[in-house]
Amino acid sequence: MKHTFETPIEADILILARWAIPVVPRNTTWENVSIAISAGEIIAVFHSGFPNPPQINAKETVDCGNSTLLPGFVNAHGHAAMSLFRGIADDTALQPWLNEKIWPLEAKHANREFVEDGTLLAIAEMIKSGTTCFADMYFFPDAVAESANKAKIRAQLACPVLDFATIWAETADEYIAKTTELYDTYRFNELLSIAFGPHAPYSISDQPLIKLAALAEELDVPIHMHLHETAEEVEAAYSEYGYRPIKRLADLGVLSHRFVGIHATQLNENDILTIAGAGINIVNCPESNMKLAGGFCKVHELQSNNINVALGTDGCASNNDLDMISEMRTAALVTKVVAGDASAMPAHKAIEMATLNGARALGQDHLIGSLENGKQADIIAISMDDISQIPIYRPESNIVYSTQASQVRHAWCRGTQILREGKLTTINTTLIRDRAIKWQETLRESARKNV
Ligand SMILES: [Zn+2]
The missing domain is CATH 3.20.20.140 (Metal-dependent hydrolases)
Incomplete structure (x- = not known):
């Protein structure tokens, strides 16, 4: 049966990607995926299995291109x-x-x-x-x-x-x-x-x-x-x-x-x-x-x-x-x-x-852990463009066996984008690095004396 949607879906964010591994349903990889988020929650998920997806009016659209979306x-x-x-x-x-x-x-x-x-x-x-x-x-x-x-x-x-x-x-x-x-x-x-x-x-x-x-x-x-x-x-x-x-x-x-x-x-x-x-x-x-x-x-x-x-x-x-x-x-x-x-x-x-x-x-599986309607929008996008990712027969295999952390391009937690194009949006990395180096000096001296 064909699904049709009379009215467009209103969303805060629309995420587009070539693939997604939703975890629920199990053992599934989708192609040509759209995920709509509103008030920090996933409100709609569409993929190539939906022949007539609805129009989604989003305040912000993030096209992740040749990426795989996963729950964080x-x-x-x-x-x-x-x-x-x-x-x-x-x-x-x-x-x-x-x-x-x-x-x-x-x-x-x-x-x-x-x-x-x-x-x-x-x-x-x-x-x-x-x-x-x-x-x-x-x-x-x-x-x-x-x-x-x-x-x-x-x-x-x-x-x-x-x-x-x-x-x-x-x-x-x-x-x-x-x-x-x-x-x-x-x-x-x-x-x-x-x-x-x-x-x-x-x-x-x-x-x-x-x-x-x-x-x-x-x-x-x-x-x-x-x-x-x-x-x-x-x-x-x-x-x-x-x-x-x-x-x-x-x-x-x-x-x-x-x-x-x-x-x-x-x-x-x-x-x-x-x-x-x-x-x-x-x-x-x-x-x-x-x-x-x-x-x-x-x-x-x-x-x-x-x-x-x-x-x-x-x-x-x-x-x-x-x-x-x-x-x-x-x-x-x-x-x-x-x-x-x-x-x-x-x-x-x-x-x-x-x-x-x-x-x-953690007793949080009603909130997170899969890309499902009603779950909170804790989502990551992993780029599949790196030379180490090619060819791609089963994206899930590439994710587990040939992905480097540096290929994580985007991350959202409860709908807030905390990583954009590989850059942290909520943490000042220069400050963190400076603080860590300060501790390094103190701890190095202490470790040398074994206290
Ligand atoms: Zn431990």
């Missing part, structure tokens, strides 16, 4: 301000890396100003590589919020909770109180949301976990936590409690569909059954896991058990970039190797992991 990437785990630690401590396993390098540096330098500057540097890199939403676990989440607000990017702030004092709070109760305060501040914010971020099973005891699990349910907010990141962590927990961290968390009532477990490189059959039964989300951070030699996440096995697996870069000190395109490529390749099956992660599935699955883990 959702970086489901990171520590944005740690971008100021990029390359400061490489070639070390997780525990000595944390205990001897990162934590002493943080104790000395990670103040509010450090977090503001480091977060803006990270956001600049993320937007330029197509991320329009990121989850963050770091001290001074209010400063992260301010930086995200300035940049007009979407963020979920997983406020840290630890047993011991840091620069942000003294006791577990104080961390939790500060988190609920921030929840009250941002509960109606259009781009920012709050979550609990108990750092890891080895850095938080039972009582605060029970308390924050009850609060997370009451407020309906996620719990982000590093989980089974290394074999040493699991072995140490086994010696202390007599069972593995996942069982401990399950027994404490912490695991539910709101729980976001980061890394999960050490999973046995029972762990997988437990997390499948609880419906938790896992964030795969393959580059960080390889760099710290932690292990590999069994993504294919998790997905075969209907467990939602999202993608994250982790912090810049253990990656050392925040580029979701290269992370997606690494994730696709590693998943195939771990599964021993080249079909374990097709290109469309890798894109879904980097977009919709992340949105689902």
